[in-house]
Amino acid sequence: xxxxxxxxxxxxxxxxxxxxxxxxxxxxxxxxxxxxxxxxxxxxxxxxxxxxxxxxxxxxxxxxxxxxxxxxxxxxxxxxxxxxxxxxxxxxxxxxxxxxxxxxxxxxxxxxxxxxxxxxxxxxxxxxxxxxxxxxxxxxxxxxxxxxxxxxxxxxxxxxxxxxxxxxxxxxxxxxxxxxxxxxxxxxxxxxxxxxxxxxxxxxxxxxxxxxxxxxxxxxxxxxxxxxxxxxxxxxxxxxxxxxxxxxxxxxxxxxxxxxxxxxxxxxxxxxxxxxxxxxxxxxxxxxxxxxxxxxxxxxxxxxxxxxxxxxxxxxxxxxxxxxxxxxxxxxxxxxxxxxxxxxxxxxxxxxxxxxxxxxxxxxxxxxxxxxxxxxxxxxxxxxxxxxxxxxxxxxxxxxxxxxxxxxxxxxxxxxxxxxxxxxxxxxxxxxxxxxxxxxxxxxxxxxxxxxxxxxxxxxxxxxxxxxxxxxxxxxxxxxxxxxxxxxxxxxxxxxxxxxxxxxxxxxxxxxxxxxxxxxxxxxxxxxxxxxxxxxxxxxxxxxxxxxxxxxxxxxxxxxxxxxxxxxxxxxxxxxxxxxxxxxxxxxxxx
Amino acid sequence: xxxxxxxxxxxxxxxxxxxxxxxxxxxxxxxxxxxxxxxxxxxxxxxxxxxxxxxxxxxxxxxxxxxxxxxxxxxxxxxxxxxxxxxxxxxxxxxxxxxxxxxxxxxxxxxxxxxxxxxxxxxxxxxxxxxxxxxxxxxxxxxxxxxxxxxxxxxxxxxxxxxxxxxxxxxxxxxxxxxxxxxxxxxxxxxxxxxxxxxxxxxxxxxxxxxxxxxxxxxxxxxxxxxxxxxxxxxx
Numbered sequence: 025x026x027x028x029x030x031x032x033x034x035x036x037x038x039x040x041x042x043x044x045x046x047x048x049x050x051x052x053x054x055x056x057x058x059x060x061x062x063x064x065x066x067x068x069x070x071x072x073x074x075x076x077x078x079x080x081x082x083x084x085x086x087x088x089x090x091x092x093x094x095x096x097x098x099x100x101x102x103x104x105x106x107x108x109x110x111x112x113x114x115x116x117x118x119x120x121x122x123x124x125x126x127x128x129x130x131x132x133x134x135x136x137x138x139x140x141x142x143x144x145x146x147x148x149x150x151x152x153x154x155x156x157x158x159x160x161x162x163x164x165x166x167x168x169x170x171x172x173x174x175x176x177x178x179x180x181x182x183x184x185x186x187x188x189x190x191x192x193x194x195x196x197x198x199x200x201x202x203x204x205x206x207x208x209x210x211x212x213x214x215x216x217x218x219x220x221x222x223x224x225x226x227x228x229x230x231x232x233x234x235x236x237x238x239x240x241x242x243x244x245x246x247x248x249x250x251x252x253x254x255x256x257x258x259x260x261x262x263x264x265x266x267x268x269x270x271x272x273x274x275x276x277x278x279x280x281x282x283x284x285x286x287x288x289x290x291x292x293x294x295x296x297x298x299x300x301x302x303x304x305x306x307x308x309x310x311x312x313x314x315x316x317x318x319x320x321x322x323x324x325x326x327x328x329x330x331x332x333x334x335x336x337x338x339x340x341x342x343x344x345x346x347x348x349x350x351x352x353x354x355x356x357x358x359x360x361x362x363x364x365x366x367x368x369x370x371x372x373x374x375x376x377x378x379x380x381x382x383x384x385x386x387x388x389x390x391x392x393x394x395x396x397x398x399x400x401x402x403x404x405x406x407x408x409x410x411x412x413x414x415x416x417x418x419x420x421x422x423x424x425x426x427x428x429x430x431x432x433x434x435x436x437x438x439x440x441x442x443x444x445x446x447x448x449x450x451x452x453x454x455x456x457x458x459x460x461x462x463x464x465x466x467x468x469x470x471x472x473x474x475x476x477x478x479x480x481x482x483x484x485x486x487x488x489x490x491x492x493x494x495x496x497x498x499x500x501x502x503x504x505x506x507x508x509x510x511x512x513x514x515x516x517x518x519x520x521x522x523x524x525x526x527x528x529x530x531x532x533x534x535x536x537x538x539x540x541x542x543x544x545x546x547x548x549x550x551x552x553x554x555x556x557x558x559x560x561x562x563x564x565x566x567x568x569x570x571x572x573x574x575x576x577x578x579x580x581x582x583x584x585x586x587x588x589x590x591x592x593x594x595x596x597x598x599x600x601x602x603x604x605x606x607x608x609x610x611x612x613x614x615x
Numbered sequence: 616x617x618x619x620x621x622x623x624x625x626x627x628x629x630x631x632x633x634x635x636x637x638x639x640x641x642x643x644x645x646x647x648x649x650x651x652x653x654x655x656x657x658x659x660x661x662x663x664x665x666x667x668x669x670x671x672x673x674x675x676x677x678x679x680x681x682x683x684x685x686x687x688x689x690x691x692x693x694x695x696x697x698x699x700x701x702x703x704x705x706x707x708x709x710x711x712x713x714x715x716x717x718x719x720x721x722x723x724x725x726x727x728x729x730x731x732x733x734x735x736x737x738x739x740x741x742x743x744x745x746x747x748x749x750x751x752x753x754x755x756x757x758x759x760x761x762x763x764x765x766x767x768x769x770x771x772x773x774x775x776x777x778x779x780x781x782x783x784x785x786x787x788x789x790x791x792x793x794x795x796x797x798x799x800x801x802x803x804x805x806x807x808x809x810x811x812x813x814x815x816x817x818x819x820x821x822x823x824x825x826x827x828x829x830x831x832x833x834x835x836x837x838x839x840x841x842x843x844x845x846x847x848x849x850x851x
Binding site (some may be wrong): 057058073074075076077079080084091092093095098099100106108109110111112113114182192217218219220223258259260261263264271281306383430442446448449479480481499505532534536542 | 625662681687714716724725726731798802819822827846
């Protein structure tokens with residue numbers, strides 16, 4: 025075992041939240057070290073044009089994803105089943121390397137609705153506690169929207185988020201999202217221009233009395249310089265965004281917003297190819313002494329540190345806590361324990377919308393998030409759920425992120441999967457089709473959780489994380505309801521044909537189909553150590569010098585993309601570390 | 616960090632490629648006819664590195680039915696799909712380098728939990744092709760490749776539905792793999808050996824690696840005028 029010189033702060037995993045932690049702590053003068061299992065990556069040369077415009081390498085083979093050959097997860101549908109490995113990418117995509125999934129994300133940058141952060145209290149108050157099924161165990165975050173608002177804004181200002189405000193200090197603004205929580209000011213940059221499919225969608229939604237607005241997007245609409253002095257350039261809607269890095273410096277990522285400044289700080293260091301396997305504890309088990317990692321040569325290295333920030337991907341955070349023995353593992357039989365508790369996902373549906381030959385959709389014109397229109401009327405608690413019998417909702421999305429033909433070419437319903445008829449349909453549909461989709465919440469349940477697999481191991485011989493997950497009735501109902509509203513919009517668009525992908529009661533969670541990478545929970549935050557792993561500052565209740573960032577803190581999943589909330593919670597956490605914890609190390613909230 | 620939305624090499628690349636694109640190049644059926652006549656010679660020039668001679672015959676006979684040649688555009692054969700698949704078999708992908716391949720294997724797991732066979736793509740093709748040719752010999756006294764197009768369609772449909780039982784693996788798993796790789800080769804950048812002359816992109820109207828539509832997003836509903844470019848700078 026090699027023992028390195030102690031540092032003040034060690035950051036485990038160097039994606040979005042690791043980079044935010046690094047830059048926000050750098051001015052304290054502390055010695056900060058980030059450990060990243062992958063390699064260094066930057067816009068040039070790694071995402072440069074034209075090599076980036078390679079659907080096979082990035083979109084299909086997953087050049088930017090974590091190699092599953094080294095580490096994956098196992099999945100089963102129910103407690104008592106035997107889990108099997110997630111051997112090929114499908115349902116969700118793990119990031120890898122510096123920047124993590126923050127490189128190959130879409131840039132959909134949402135805030136939560138105020139009620140999302142106090143969901144259990146809100147639902148109990150509005151509909152009564154009996155409205156929730158017995159096995160649903162949704163919780164509050166331990167902080168409110170108003171408390172988090174400055175930090176949500178701070179992340180938008182970092183990213184140069186493009187969009188149009190719908191609610192500034194309680195005043196509803198035309199053309200924005202009237203259902204959003206009150207903002208202090210408008211988005212940093214105006215919306216990206218709409219693609220044609222999005223325009224057709226928005227016109228139809230407006231005709232039905234709904235409230236379409238441009239998707240808040242971290243694809244910059246114009247040149248933007250953020251508070252660190254780092255600059256982004258305007259998006260050109262290249263169609264190679266999600267699953268790809270950005271060659272235009274347009275998509276916000278750690279590389280395009282933080283790293284050019286952070287990497288030059290003398291008190292900050294990054295060590296790549298360093299795979300953390302344990303958070304080490306002292307003999308009391310109440311204080312972390314640092315971490316152990318495996319370096320590029322396969323050597324075990326001990327890195328002492330006074331403060332440990334766990335900022336890997338959601339599932340990796342949960343696994344590291346379980347491997348390190350911090351907090352009590354969750355037990356689905358008793359409902360006790362917290363690590364691994366409340367794993368949740370999202371439920372999607374989609375409609376292919378096919379027009380006649382005279383409607384030129386040009387689907388290849390697309391950005392990961394910009395240029396798309398959204399209807400948020402049926403998300404969160406934006407409508408009265410009483411008659412519908414479910415909790416949660418979805419936003420409806422109109423437009424497309426690109427027209428990459430291997431993955432994104434769609435054909436009308438009834439078309440065979442191959443042969444002359446498929447080819448003819450592909451030729452006739454490609455330029456004239458767009459997509460409408462719903463992006464929905466998933467609640468947390470007693471029998472949906474994460475633990476360590478008893479059989480399968482990673483390349484280092486450590487147990488893989490095991491997911492126990494399948495859909496519940498609440499989500500089938502939610503998806504059916506919002507999808508019906510999406511179908512109303514699509515009918516109004518007057519297409520020639522429409523296809524539908526909807527998950528119906530009895531359909532199992534299918535890991536072969538990409539749905540979202542928005543997996544949540546397992547190290548949740550809340551107001552009590554009995555029911556959560558972290559306090560409202562994402563500090564471990566059990567080991568006060570361990571903080572855990574990211575979507576692992578979500579007590580249940582919301583209908584929005586998670587990154588905006590993840591960024592806000594990270595800024596909230598790091599402010600508390602800087603202003604309170606460093607002066608007086610100990611629990612920031614008394615249990 | 617410098618704000619550099621477009622490098623000099625990219626601008627040169629685009630200028631050169633745009634200059635050579637005829638305005639009618641979008642669906643150009645005349646260009647298509649040319650690629651069809653030129654294709655057999657190009658295909659014959661490729662010698663497979665992974666597939667044996669009987670496997671190569673199977674592969675060509677199968678992809679020819681999955682995406683047949685007709686007046687709408689290139690078939691998988693003239694598009695070079697067999698070459699694409701053979702080249703993929705020789706790389707990390709073919710060796711299962713992108714997949715988690717540790718046992719134990721539980722092939723009878725519910726299909727919604729994904730691929731659970733012990734075969735990497737190379738092994739999957741080799742095992743399945745031998746088994747399918749065996750089945751064809753028993754049923755039709757012929758290899759798959761020597762069957763008529765209608766008979767080949769029949770076998771492929773039966774594989775897709777799982778109506779044929781193969782010895783060592785589910786027929787549906789192999790069919791899914793074959794169809795996936797066929798469409799990949801048909802639509803991937805030509806530098807991987809398929810999509811010869813970008814003919815599949817031309818057929819549907821995809822502009823390939825152009826990757827810059829800042830101007831055209833402001834022209835909603837207007838037909839995009841430029842034909843495709845490839846990563847290596849070819850234009851069509």
